[in-house]
Amino acid sequence: MSILVNKNTKLLVQGITGRDGSFHTQKMIDYGTNVVGGISPGKGGQTVHGVPVFNTVADAVKETGANTSVIFVPAPFAADAVLEAAEAGIELVIAISEGVPTLDMVRITPYLKKKGTKLIGANCPGLISPDEAMIGILPGSIFMKGKIGLMSRSGTLTYEMVYQLTHSGLGQSTCVGIGGDPVAGLYYEELLQMFEEDPETEAIVLIGEIGGDAEERAAQYIKEHITKPVVAFIGGLTAPPGKRMGHAGAIISSGTGTGAEKIAAFEAVGVQVARQPSEIPELLKKLLKI
Amino acid sequence: MKIHEYQAKEILARYEIPVTNEILCYSVSEVQTAAQELGFPCVVKAQVLTGGRGKAGGVKLVRNAEEATLAAEKILGMDIKGFTVEKVLVAQGVSFVSEIYAGLTIDRNTKSAVFMVSREGGVEIEEVAKDNPEAIFKFAIEPDLGMAPFLARKIAFALFDDFKLVRQATDLFQKLYKVFIDTDASLVEINPLVITSDNQLLALDGKMTFDDNALFRQPEILALNEPSEDEKKEIDAKDKGLSYIRLDGSIGCMVNGAGLAMATMDMIKLYGGEPANFLDIGGSSNPQKVIDAMNLIISDKNVKVVMINIFGGITRCDDVAKGLVAALEQIKIKIPIVIRLSGTNSKEGLEILKNANLPTVETMSEAAEKAISLSVDFLR
Numbered sequence: 037m038s039i040l041v042n043k044n045t046k047l048l049v050q051g052i053t054g055r056d057g058s059f060h061t062q063k064m065i066d067y068g069t070n071v072v073g074g075i076s077p078g079k080g081g082q083t084v085h086g087v088p089v090f091n092t093v094a095d096a097v098k099e100t101g102a103n104t105s106v107i108f109v110p111a112p113f114a115a116d117a118v119l120e121a122a123e124a125g126i127e128l129v130i131a132i133s134e135g136v137p138t139l140d141m142v143r144i145t146p147y148l149k150k151k152g153t154k155l156i157g158a159n160c161p162g163l164i165s166p167d168e169a170m171i172g173i174l175p176g177s178i179f180m181k182g183k184i185g186l187m188s189r190s191g192t193l194t195y196e197m198v199y200q201l202t203h204s205g206l207g208q209s210t211c212v213g214i215g216g217d218p219v220a221g222l223y224y225e226e227l228l229q230m231f232e233e234d235p236e237t238e239a240i241v242l243i244g245e246i247g248g249d250a251e252e253r254a255a256q257y258i259k260e261h262i263t264k265p266v267v268a269f270i271g272g273l274t275a276p277p278g279k280r281m282g283h284a285g286a287i288i289s290s291g292t293g294t295g296a297e298k299i300a301a302f303e304a305v306g307v308q309v310a311r312q313p314s315e316i317p318e319l320l321k322k323l324l325k326i
Numbered sequence: 327m328k329i330h331e332y333q334a335k336e337i338l339a340r341y342e343i344p345v346t347n348e349i350l351c352y353s354v355s356e357v358q359t360a361a362q363e364l365g366f367p368c369v370v371k372a373q374v375l376t377g378g379r380g381k382a383g384g385v386k387l388v389r390n391a392e393e394a395t396l397a398a399e400k401i402l403g404m405d406i407k408g409f410t411v412e413k414v415l416v417a418q419g420v421s422f423v424s425e426i427y428a429g430l431t432i433d434r435n436t437k438s439a440v441f442m443v444s445r446e447g448g449v450e451i452e453e454v455a456k457d458n459p460e461a462i463f464k465f466a467i468e469p470d471l472g473m474a475p476f477l478a479r480k481i482a483f484a485l486f487d488d489f490k491l492v493r494q495a496t497d498l499f500q501k502l503y504k505v506f507i508d509t510d511a512s513l514v515e516i517n518p519l520v521i522t523s524d525n526q527l528l529a530l531d532g533k534m535t536f537d538d539n540a541l542f543r544q545p546e547i548l549a550l551n552e553p554s555e556d557e558k559k560e561i562d563a564k565d566k567g568l569s570y571i572r573l574d575g576s577i578g579c580m581v582n583g584a585g586l587a588m589a590t591m592d593m594i595k596l597y598g599g600e601p602a603n604f605l606d607i608g609g610s611s612n613p614q615k616v617i618d619a620m621n622l623i624i625s626d627k628n629v630k631v632v633m634i635n636i637f638g639g640i641t642r643c644d645d646v647a648k649g650l651v652a653a654l655e656q657i658k659i660k661i662p663i664v665i666r667l668s669g670t671n672s673k674e675g676l677e678i679l680k681n682a683n684l685p686t687v688e689t690m691s692e693a694a695e696k697a698i699s700l701s702v703d704f705l706r
């Protein structure tokens with residue numbers, strides 16, 4: 037088991053003929069992800085890396101029975117692409133596109149809710165259930181199948197963590213990059229619940245960042261609903277206030293969302309917070325008694 | 327992106343939200359003329375892209391020509407949190423009975439715009455938010471409905487007992503929401519929104535910031551951008567595919583990925599050093615990017631050592647290593663470099679760096695420790 041994606045995932049790539057879409061389609065196929073189709077309006081009938089291209093998501097779903105879609109289209113069109121996938125009945129949409137206007141995300145949220153579509157991102161690296169499916173731009177080779185569920189607001193920091201987990205013999209059930217934007221799809225609470233319910237996951241790693249109060253809310257959620265051990269790491273503890281550190285979400289405004297507040301919130305509910313990435317494997321091993 | 331108060335109020339006025347009569351001035355003599363025209367009392371307000379103007383002495387109430395001159399002389403050229411005051415707004419004095427706070431921003435949790443109002447408007451609103459959060463009413467706005475008249479009325483009734491004011495506010499709040507949506511703002515704030523002594527609502531101040539991701543479709547807003555010197559450097563870096571923010575320390579950082587870049591800064595601090603910058607070079611091994619990044623780092627004279635922290639994910643470490651070697655051959659830098667390279671194909675990458683006589687370390691913590699000790703040696 038794993039969460040969200042597995043061997044039964046049938047994936048569409050929206051924006052498959054673009055440079056990034058095409059490149060990462062190949063990587064996903066190489067990893068073993070079941071890529072069943074791509075979408076590029078006006079290019080229906082072509083193939084990319086042997087994958088059939090359709091003009092609309094609806095056409096692609098009808099022909100392939102796809103249940104998941106990943107979005108590589110440029111940011112100004114990304115929200116529309118998410119809506120198109122939701123309308124066509126796709127259950128899980130992963131938006132990789134970076135730079136999507138915040139109000140676009142606000143506007144599409146009610147429709148996704150109405151259709152029951154799950155969204156990850158935008159501005160995220162994607163997700164992976166090792167040995168089953170990799171969706172997005174994650175470097176598949178550093179992951180290893182196992183029992184740790186991981187969620188993160190950052191890309192390379194996630195890879196850094198995963199690399200250390202894998203080298204310590206701690207494999208992963210599923211790793212999810214939730215993205216660094218102010219308004220994103222699935223957040224910590226939903227993913228924590230999924231990991232809690234996943235029989236394969238034995239412990240959870242949460243990689244947070246300064247800004248907002250998502251980590252504080254996650255801490256509260258853990259206290260109330262999560263029985264599995266959770267360890268955390270917060271990036272950006274020393275970032276100056278008011279500066280946007282690459283991620284639009286990682287900005288401290290008027291004294292809230294600081295790293296210290298987040299660490300305190302986690303420690304108050306018994307979640308250990310690593311002070312540097314290399315401490316994570318040891319903390320996990322102690323908690324799992326291995 | 328931030329804009330000045332006078333620009334925000336120009337936008338509000340365009341949406342027929344009542345704002346104070348005011349004139350923008352660049353010199354003492356312009357202030358004198360403006361004050362005469364508007365009449366006394368009036369207020370001279372520094373226009374800088376930062377908060378806390380009032381507390382810094384950048385806002386003065388003046389009662390006559392002499393005071394206006396003194397205030398203009400004092401405020402023009404004043405430094406407020408690193409920003410030099412180059413222009414001031416002279417605003418007509420208004421007598422009012424009460425100060426309201428009204429603001430719109432995005433709430434991550436409801437994933438919607440949220441309208442915030444309080445009867446306790448004024449300069450202390452942040453303290454109110456901290457000490458007495460119940461005094462701030464929050465209304466999440468469903469994007470499908472927008473600021474429907476009933477919702478605007480509901481918010482107005484939360485603030486006012488006088489139906490005349492409710493009616494004015496209902497109209498004003500709908501306009502404010504329209505400004506927010508039309509301009510892709512991330513914050514629109516009127517603080518204070520006053521009730522004048524003749525029972526009219528009037529915006530005494532205005533603040534707007536905008537979603538950088540949406541500027542591509544907001545050319546009129548983008549045209550208002552006035553980047554500071556540091557921001558110009560950041561914009562220049564962005565054009566080269568780099569995300570750069572200057573800080574005050576001595577250890578220059580070059581990292582791939584924003585999250586890892588933040589964690590690298592944290593690591594340097596954890597071991598007692600001070601990072602000179604945040605720099606995310608993104609996911610490419612292009613030597614030109616490394617050269618641009620290196621030039622950017624060493625353009626900061628405080629930098630005593632450069633710490634390069636690369637995790638090879640999609641980009642393979644051997645490609646990154648080749649890029650680094652090519653870049654460092656082209657620019658000869660005199661200060662020491664510490665390289666930490668890890669991830670996909672790291673073995674091959676480290677071999678390439680070793681052959682090029684570039685010193686490497688294995689972990690982030692080692693890199694931080696070494697960079698700090700080198701920066702200290704350099705100072706001796």
